[in-house]
Amino acid sequence: MALLEVEDLSVTFARRGQRAVHAVDGVSFAVDAGEVVGLVGESGCGKSVTSLAIMGLLPKQPGLRVGGKAVFDGTDLLQLDDRSRRDIRGRDIAMIFQDPLSSLNPVIPIGLQVTEVLTRHRGMKGETAAKEAAALLDRVGIPDPKRRLKEYPHQLSGGMRQRALIAMAVACQPRLLIADEPTTALDVTIQAQILELLKELVRDSGTALLMITHDLGVVAGMCDTVNVLYGGRVVETARRRPLFRQPRHPYTVGLLGSVPRLDAGRGEKLNPIPGSVRDLLPWPDGCAFAPRCARRTDECVGEPPELVHAHDGRSYRCVNPEPLPGMVPAPREEESA
C-alpha cells in the first residue's frame, strides 16, 4: 500500500453565472514511502492546485468543490476536519513553496518561524527549541545558524531563505514532503544546490518527496516516477527512464521537444508546442490536448480518452499514442545506467 494514494481527485471552481472550471479533473497517482515522485506540467495544468487540495490549503471560497480521495497512511485527508488536518500538516506532511521571500513572514525572526513548528508538533520550548532550530538550520547548510535565528527574512539571500523554509518543513521529520516548484525563483547555481539538498535529505531520512515542477531537468535529476499533467488530468505516468526514452503521450513528446539541448546541432530549431493551456479554458470535452496535438484524430473529440495501462507499470491517456519503436533495436539500459 502506497504512502499517499490520490484517487480521482477533482477540484472545481464555480462562479455564479459562469461555467464551472475543472482545475483538476480526476487525477490519480500514488507516492510510495521514500519514493520521489514528479508531478510535471506547464503553468495552469493543475499541478499546484492538486498539491494544495491534498494539503487542504486551497483558499476557502464559495463555489470551491473538492472531490475524490487523498489517502495518506490509511486516512482520507479530504474527509478530515480542520483540527486533525492541522495535526498532520507540518508533522506528517510538510510543504515547500515556490517563492521563498514571500513565503516567509517578513516581521518575525527566522528562529521563531522554525521553533513554532517544533512547539506545535514536538512540544519543544525555550532553549530546547532554539537548540533544535539551530541544528536544523545547520543541517540544511545555513552557516552560523545561531546568529541566523535572530535575523529576519530580508537579511538572508534567496538560497538561504529557501534553505530556511526547508528546515521548517523537515523539522518534524515528515513522511511526505511536497515541494511546489522549489527552485523556480532561484538562480541556476542556487537551484542545483537546493535540489542537491533535497535529494540528500530524502536519501538520509527516507522521506517521500512529491516534486511539483515544470522543469524536466529537475525531473531527470531526481524523480523515480513521473506523472505528466495536462488540462487537470494525468496524461501519462511512467518510471523516469522509460518516460524520457519513449514518451507515449504526444504532450510528453512535446514537452521533451521543448527543452533546449546542448547536444543539438547548431541552427537546429526547438520544437515548442503551439499555443498554451490557458488559451483553452475551460478545457474542451474529449482530450484536452487535442487542439494542440499533432497526432489528433477524429476520436480525440467528444469523450475524454480512457487511461491505457501498458506494460512495466506505464499508463497514458491517449487514443493515438506515439508508437513504440518496434523496428528500431530496443534501448540498451545498461549502457547509460
Place this chain on the structure above:
Amino acid sequence: MFRFIVRRLLQLIPTLFGLSLLLFIWLRRLPGGPETAILGERGTPEMRAAIRRNMGLDEPILVQYGRFVRRMIKLDLGTSTSTKRAVTTEFIERFPGTVELTITAMIIAIGVGIPLGYLAARRRGRFLDHASVGGSLIGICIPVFFLGYVLKAIFSENLHWFPSSGRQDPTLGATRVTNFFVLDGLMTREWDAAADALWHLVLPSIALASIPLAIIVRITRASVLEVLNEDFVRTAEAKGLTEQTVRRRHVLRNAMLPVATSIGLLAGGLLSGAVLTETVFAFSGIGAFVAEAIGQRDYPVLMGFILIIAVVYVLVNLLVDLSYSFIDPRVRVR
C-alpha cells in the same frame, strides 16, 4: 534608537522655524495691522501710535522678528486679547482637558476599530462585514458636531445616562494638581472625582472618535484581507499551526503596518476635531477656547494653538515611526 529620537526631535527645529516665519508674517499682514486687531475699528490715531510704540512695531522688521522668536522660545505667547491673561497660562489650564479627550477618543477608535475591522475581514461578505463597512461609511459622513448633538439628545437629555456638558461636577470640589481631571482624581485618591471626570468624557470622546474609528475599521479590514492572501500565511497554515497562532502571529501583526501609519495621521486631525466637540459639549478644553478666540479675533491665542498643533503632530508621528520600527524589522531604526 536613541540617536533616531534625537534626530527626529532636532527636526522639530526647522519645522518650528518655518512656522514662526509664517506666523510672524501672518501677524504683520493682519487687516489694519495688529493695533486694529487689539483696538478694533474705534481706536484713535494716537492710541494706535501708542500701541505701535509699545509693541515695538516702529522698529526694523528683523529686530521685531528676533524679539518674536525670543519670546516664543521663552514660551511667552503674549496676552489673550479677550481674557487679558497670558496665553501660556490659559493653555496650561485648558490643554490637559483636550489631551484627556483626544486620548480617550483614540483609545475608543483603536480599541473598537481594529477588532471590528479584523472581524469584518474574517467574516467577509457576511452580516458583520456589511454592517461595519456600511456603519463606517455613516461614521465618516456624519459631521462631528451633529453626532455630538444627537448623542447628547439621546443619552443625556432623554435617558440621563451621561452628563450633557462640562468636564466634572463642580460641586465635588475636586483638588487640581495637573489639570488632567481623571489623573488628578487618581493621584489625590478622590475616586468619585476621577469617575465623574471619566463619566463626563464618554459622550464627547465617542463623538470625537467616530471619524477615526470609521477609518481604522476600513483600513484594518482591507489590510487583513490583503495579508490573508499572502504566501507566508499559507506557509504558516502548511506548518499546521493552530488557527489562533496563524491569526495573531502571522496575520494581525503584518496587517497592523498600514493601520499604524493611519493612526498617526488621524491623531493630528483629532485636535482640530476637538474644537467642534468641545463646543457642543461645553467641555472646557483648548478647543472650545480656540473656537471662541476665532470669533473674537484673539490672534495671540490662535497663534499659540497653531504652534501646539504643529508640535503635537510632529511628536505623534515620531511615536508612530517608533512603533513602526517595533512592528516591522525592515524599517527598524538604528
